[in-house]
Amino acid sequence: DQQVKQNSPSLSVQEGRISILNCDYTNSMFDYFLWYKKYPAEGPTFLISISSIKDKNEDGRFTVFLNKSAKHLSLHIVPSQPGDSAVYFCAADEKLTFGTGTRLTIIP
Amino acid sequence: NAGVTQTPKFQVLKTGQSMTLQCAQDMNHEYMSWYRQDPGMGLRLIHYSVGAGITDQGEVPNGYNVSRSTTEDFPLRLLSAAPSQTSVYFCASSTGTGHGYTFGSGTRLTVV
Numbered sequence: 526d527q528q529v530k531q532n533s534p535s536l537s538v539q540e541g542r543i544s545i546l547n548c549d550y551t552n553s554m555f556d557y558f559l560w561y562k563k564y565p566a567e568g569p570t571f572l573i574s575i576s577s578i579k580d581k582n583e584d585g586r587f588t589v590f591l592n593k594s595a596k597h598l599s600l601h602i603v604p605s606q607p608g609d610s611a612v613y614f615c616a617a618d619e620k621l622t623f624g625t626g627t628r629l630t631i632i633p
Numbered sequence: 634n635a636g637v638t639q640t641p642k643f644q645v646l647k648t649g650q651s652m653t654l655q656c657a658q659d660m661n662h663e664y665m666s667w668y669r670q671d672p673g674m675g676l677r678l679i680h681y682s683v684g685a686g687i688t689d690q691g692e693v694p695n696g697y698n699v700s701r702s703t704t705e706d707f708p709l710r711l712l713s714a715a716p717s718q719t720s721v722y723f724c725a726s727s728t729g730t731g732h733g734y735t736f737g738s739g740t741r742l743t744v745v
Contacts, residue, residue, distance in 0.1 A: 531675075559733060568637070568723050569676070571733025614675060620691060621666060621725070621734060625675040 548615030557618035639737035656724030
């Protein structure tokens, strides 16, 4: 039973445009959600988190939105840069339950 | 500051062999975890620890043992390797809930 789902395995975005990565979850008891970025042959790197008591958190080019009623969160990257090309994982901080990831490709 | 160090980076085992994947962190983090990454499956939690002397099972614990005798070290033992354990293994540490985890660079294990 996948408690955290990323339904888009891949996404391509033009450089300079907005990238939106989506994540759905089933357990309303999750307290925190986190986004990680992963390059090949490296470990995931923490990007940004959001508490379940908030609906938005921003850090530079990265903004995470949380819609608790829909059990949905999204990561916005503006503007997208070539170095953003990676696999992005959504995770819930209940034993750090991960989604299956979305491969983001930024087209120059 | 080394962060989270995993050794070895690569390993090939024969079915039935045992081995220990090492993980060490120098950030004095209480939380440590082991994950495996398989194609199309994301990262799945194997075992985790909330402090020295305390461990618990994650989503896929079968075939693996852990112990946490010190804050710094959290080794993962494969008791009798099986081809289904071929995967990339990541160790991670954190100060606690809601804080980002720091991951090691991974161990790529192949069981033949």
